[in-house]
Amino acid sequence: MADTPLKLAASNGDWIAVDWGTSSLRAWYVQSDGFIQTNAKSTQGAGTLSSDAFEGVLLGLIDPWLEGDKSPLPILICGMAGSRQGWKEAAYVELPTPFSALAERLVEVPVKDPRIRPFIVPGVCQNNEFGPDVIRGEETLLLGVLDEMETGRHIFCLPGTHSKWVHTEDQRILQSRTFLTGELFALVVKHSMLRHSLDGSEGAEPTHFAKGVHDVHSGAAQFLSALFPVRAAQLLNGTDPKAAYAYLSGVTIATELKELAASGGVSPGYLVEIIGSSSLVKCYASAMRIFGIETRVHDGDVAALKGLSIIRKESGV
Structure with a gap:
């Protein structure tokens, strides 16, 4: 206590x-x-x-x-x-x-x-x-x-196992949207054949995480097609499992942001209020900066x- x-x-x-x-x-x-x-x-x-x-x-x-x-x-x-x-x-x-x-x-x-x-x-x-x-x-x-x-309109992101995106106006919730990003990432990391090539014991290393975000943002990578090369690169080139974990984390979160951008949910220059207390908040804020989205973080507790x-x-x- x-x-x-x-x-x-x-x-x-x-x-x-x-x-x-x-x-x-x-x-x-x-x-x-x-x-x-x-x-x-x-x-x-x-x-x-x-x-x-x-x-x-x-x-x-x-x-x-x-x-x-x-x-x-x-x-x-x-x-x-x-x-x-x-x-x-x-x-x-x-x-x-x-x-x-x-x-x-x-x-x-x-x-x-x-x-x-x-x-x-x-x-x-x-x-x-x-x-x-x-x-x-x-x-x-x-x-x-x-x-x-x-008062006014605000966009919120609440990262987690199921990340939530919420639009509010004054003291009213207008709409919400949920992504199973965290749960999907956990399933891939813990239960797919990729588990042998990934090590998240130290979290997402910033440089490789950013590369994953950049690749999705630029169109160089897409979520499904990026999965198996993670395993193949480890087998053929000895890719560091920690680097692979960070890269895949970046790809996964960036895929969520790209879907939102495509539907008009967020765009460069938008201000997104992020609520949370975990290291995941930093990952989302970092990814949004690459997408040109401004952020402000609020402690979840x-x-x-x-x-x-x-x-x-x-x-x-």
């Missing part, structure tokens, strides 16, 4: 903020004066749990923060705990929608432990001329960032905390 200096809007009592992703869990104890007292992490993401396991996993993380002789502590949860395969499904709010709808549609989770009172933030869905899409967790991060930005704080204040829980 570690302290953090972040201060949120004061509330009417102590509470716990939780960002429960597919592969990880993060919780913060927030005092009534808005200061973060402590925080904790776990690798027990929602993607590995059955619905009856969530309460025990959460208590295992936050039990030291709880006292038995007080009223139930409110817990606000965003992310995959509210999915159909999660703790309790929180139905999607349909786009376009104002962010205020999130606070109005919280779902309370029945629990056995009387010390906690969990609420799950709903995701948002899109099923219109822009195509079907869903967001769960990212809506809270967007709210946290937009609260401190000027800070965004989640601020978004949850706003939802708690508006909902009154």
Whole structure:
């Protein structure tokens, strides 16, 4: 556990903020004066749990923060705990929608432990001329960032296993688009025959990553046709597996950007707001610069905390 200096809007009592992703869990104890007292992490993401396991996993993380002789502590949860395969499904709010709808549609989770009172933030869905899409967790991060930005239209990128591209106007989400870029890359790296020629133990080395981005941007490489040469080059020329990993990472992310550019989603000179806390954020920012796209990065943990704080204040829980 570690302290953090972040201060949120004061509330009417102590509470716990939780960002429960597919592969990880993060919780913060927030005092009534808005200061973060402590925080904790776990690798027990929602993607590995059955619905009856969530309460025990959460208590295992936050039990030291709880006292038995007080009223139930409110817990606000965003992310995959509210999915159909999660703790309790929180139905999607349909786009376009104002962010205020999130606070109005919280779902309370029945629990056995009387010390906690969990609420799950709903995701948002899109099923219109822009195509079907869903967001769960990212809506809270967007709210946290937009609260401190000027009004108007903005484009957001939230890198991850499934990268999200979201267009907003003032305090409304207009449209979203999801790419399975990270999941596809992981499948190739871990489960294809290319796994023998790739080494990502040190992440994507910048020079070879940039070459992959440049090759796709210039048209010298395309995703499918670039795959097998990675293996062949290692067999015939002894290509460094770390360099091959970085190159393929660049090709994969650049393919996502090129599809967006072709559909008018982004163009040179656009400003894209990137939200996240992983090394993947740096990769996306670097790739966008090669495409002539301006970027501004926002910390994902800070965004989640601020978004949850706003939802708690508006909902009154």
